[in-house]
Amino acid sequence: YNSANLAVTGGITATADIIAFLSDMRLKTNVTPIPSALDKVKAISGYTYNTNELAATLGVGDNSEHVGVIAQEIQSVLPQVVKAAPFDIDPITHASKSGENYLTVQYDKIVPLLIQAIKELSAEVDSLKRSN
Numbered sequence: 001y002n003s004a005n006l007a008v009t010g011g012i013t014a015t016a017d018i019i020a021f022l023s024d025m026r027l028k029t030n031v032t033p034i035p036s037a038l039d040k041v042k043a044i045s046g047y048t049y050n051t052n053e054l055a056a057t058l059g060v061g062d063n064s065e066h067v068g069v070i071a072q073e074i075q076s077v078l079p080q081v082v083k084a085a086p087f088d089i090d091p092i093t094h095a096s097k098s099g100e101n102y103l104t105v106q107y108d109k110i111v112p113l114l115i116q117a118i119k120e121l122s123a124e125v126d127s128l129k130r131s132n
Contacts, residue, residue, distance in 0.1 A: 048067050049067075069110070084096065
């Protein structure tokens with residue numbers, strides 16, 4: 001088991017599962033459902049986009065069409081999943097190399113928000129069905 005960080009320039013392809021962090025209930029305290037998850041999901045959007053010239057100068061743009069979210073939108077509803085962009089972090093000082101503090105999103109960590117929002121929406125639908 002290696003607990004060091006890995007920094008890679010370019011893509012990573014895995015031929016098996018990638019397992020990250022922990023999910024076992026026995027390793028958690030203060031477990032609480034995400035509050036107002038549906039409102040949080042309504043405050044963010046999914047987008048198609050092309051990277052711009054600035055991204056290309058930073059070595060992270062290829063001008064092809066991508067899909068994704070906006071880190072600043074996610075940060076407003078789920079700040080725990082927004083991190084400093086790896087391309088902008090100095091490996092020694094851990095500070096922003098550019099001074100711009102570019103952001104990225106841990107996409108896998110958005111899934112719990114989506115699950116909770118679906119449950120809230122399902123409860124609303126069930127309530128509407130009962131009232132008819």
